[in-house]
Amino acid sequence: MSLAKPLMRGLLAKRLRFHLPIAFGLAFAAAVAFKYTVTEPRKRAYADFYKQYDAVKEFNAMREAGVFQSVRPSGE
Amino acid sequence: MFFLNSIIKWSPVASRCYSHGKVETDEEFDARWVTYFSKPDIDGWELRKGMNTLIGYDLVPEPKVLDSALRACRRLNDLASAIRILEAVKDKAGPHKDIYPYLIQELQPTLAELGISTPEELGIDKL
Numbered sequence: 051m052s053l054a055k056p057l058m059r060g061l062l063a064k065r066l067r068f069h070l071p072i073a074f075g076l077a078f079a080a081a082v083a084f085k086y087t088v089t090e091p092r093k094r095a096y097a098d099f100y101k102q103y104d105a106v107k108e109f110n111a112m113r114e115a116g117v118f119q120s121v122r123p124s125g126e
Numbered sequence: 127m128f129f130l131n132s133i134i135k136w137s138p139v140a141s142r143c144y145s146h147g148k149v150e151t152d153e154e155f156d157a158r159w160v161t162y163f164s165k166p167d168i169d170g171w172e173l174r175k176g177m178n179t180l181i182g183y184d185l186v187p188e189p190k191v192l193d194s195a196l197r198a199c200r201r202l203n204d205l206a207s208a209i210r211i212l213e214a215v216k217d218k219a220g221p222h223k224d225i226y227p228y229l230i231q232e233l234q235p236t237l238a239e240l241g242i243s244t245p246e247e248l249g250i251d252k253l
Contacts, residue, residue, distance in 0.1 A: 053227055053228045053231050055228060056222065057222075058188065058219075059185040061184065061186070
């Protein structure tokens with residue numbers, strides 16, 4: 051029983067033609083998933099925090115705590 | 127992702143993305159390599175260079191190209207390289223396990239004539 055001639059050329063090309071689009075697709079999907087599960091919540095969290103942020107109030111709290119060198123707590 | 131497919135040329139040999147210039151056919155490619163190894167006074171360097179270049183392509187060499195290379199080994203009294211060529215093409219086939227048995231079947235007359243043992247016959251195909 052003699053063996054038939056198999057395909058011997060372009061085997062890597064054939065494999066890549068199939069797998070490369072999948073690889074790029076998966077990488078792209080991973081990036082999209084990361085964006086919407088990590089970066090967008092983070093950006094929202096920062097935005098929400100700073101929406102109601104009173105810089106002067108925070109400054110005074112820090113001043114009273116005595117962490118600045120340029121201004122002393124109001125009592126002294 | 128989609129532009130990548132047009133940039134990569136899906137041809138087996140190292141070809142540039144010329145828009146001009148004829149693309150070599152498979153038969154011309156094979157004939158060129160048969161001629162390369164058929165040089166009567168080929169030297170060891172040319173044999174090794176030829177084989178290494180050939181193995182770099184995205185194809186398993188045709189039986190007639192391998193036949194020419196094995197005969198070059200015979201002219202150089204280099205049995206080691208002849209057996210190494212067989213190992214190399216088996217590795218080159220990768221996961222396609224039907225290629226190597228086919229090549230051995232086609233090369234059987236040459237292997238018998240030149241007295242070349244296969245790695246399997248020598249037991250060196252197993253780790």
